[in-house]
Amino acid sequence: MTTSGNLFILSAPSGAGKSSLISALLKQPNKRKLQVSVSHTTRAPRPGEVDGEHYHFVSVNKFKQNIQKKHFYEWAEVFGNYYGTSEVAIDEQLAQGIDVFLDIDWQGAQQVRMKKPDVTTVFICPPSKAELEKRLRGRGQDSEEIIKERMAQAQSECSHYQEFDYIIINDNFDQALCDLTTIVENQRLKRSKQIENNQDLFKDLLAND
Numbered sequence: 093m094t095t096s097g098n099l100f101i102l103s104a105p106s107g108a109g110k111s112s113l114i115s116a117l118l119k120q121p122n123k124r125k126l127q128v129s130v131s132h133t134t135r136a137p138r139p140g141e142v143d144g145e146h147y148h149f150v151s152v153n154k155f156k157q158n159i160q161k162k163h164f165y166e167w168a169e170v171f172g173n174y175y176g177t178s179e180v181a182i183d184e185q186l187a188q189g190i191d192v193f194l195d196i197d198w199q200g201a202q203q204v205r206m207k208k209p210d211v212t213t214v215f216i217c218p219p220s221k222a223e224l225e226k227r228l229r230g231r232g233q234d235s236e237e238i239i240k241e242r243m244a245q246a247q248s249e250c251s252h253y254q255e256f257d258y259i260i261i262n263d264n265f266d267q268a269l270c271d272l273t274t275i276v277e278n279q280r281l282k283r284s285k286q287i288e289n290n291q292d293l294f295k296d297l298l299a300n301d
């Protein structure tokens with residue numbers, strides 16, 4: 093029986109709650125495997141970030157070599173740093189029947205949509221600009237200057253919300269997590285997926301005994 097995983101994209105302005113939602117989703121009991129893709133980036137690691145776990149941290153030179161070698165499914169420049177998704181890693185996971193989440197920006201989402209039209213794309217919105225700013229501050233990770241930059245960038249990211257299949261407003265966290273879980277389950281139950289993943293069953297049900 094062939095099985096192939098579902099590909100999901102989660103995009104949001106920085107601070108809207110993407111990482112928190114993905115990490116909570118990964119902790120939920122799931123009937124099938126779910127993984128989040130580890131991107132390559134040229135930005136410096138933040139305290140507590142582990143190479144190969146949060147990101148593959150690489151030099152600008154190495155990143156550019158990888159672009160030339162067509163190593164990336166998609167890549168983009170975000171906040172002055174390069175970010176990219178490894179093609180081989182994603183294809184291997186999907187081929188093993190693992191559902192894969194990409195935490196990428198709108199530019200990356202556009203590129204993946206062109207290559208994989210069956211990708212499911214989700215946009216996470218903060219409940220308000222004021223709350224977004226509060227969350228960025230609460231994270232205690234950025235200077236005031238960076239927070240201002242992130243708020244300006246947030247407007248640009250949000251201007252692409254209409255390009256996504258689903259929109260989740262991350263106001264109440266538990267509700268947003270429930271919404272995200274529903275989207276994943278919905279995708280798994282689609283007719284095309286059920287047929288692809290249960291070929292033997294449908295053959296058996298239609299066979300003349």
Ligand SMILES: Nc1nc2c(ncn2[C@@H]2O[C@H](COP(=O)(O)OP(=O)(O)O)[C@@H](O)[C@H]2O)c(=O)[nH]1
Nearest residue numbers: 106131167168170175176177195196197199200
């Ligand atoms: N296109 C693309 N965007 C990415 C990738 N990895 C991360 N990003 C985006 O880059 C932005 C900055 O990520 P990061 O530096 O981790 O900061 P934070 O998410 O704002 O805390 C976020 O919008 C991510 O979704 C990637 O592989 N490709």
Ligand SMILES: Nc1ncnc2c1ncn2[C@@H]1O[C@H](COP(=O)(O)OP(=O)(O)O)[C@@H](O)[C@H]1O
Nearest residue numbers: 106107108109110111112227231262263264265
């Ligand atoms: N629904 C929510 N209500 C209140 N705070 C939240 C909610 N979702 C996330 N947060 C907090 O907001 C901050 C930013 O979340 P994070 O997951 O790091 O965002 P992103 O990955 O989108 O940059 C974190 O401190 C997180 O705990």
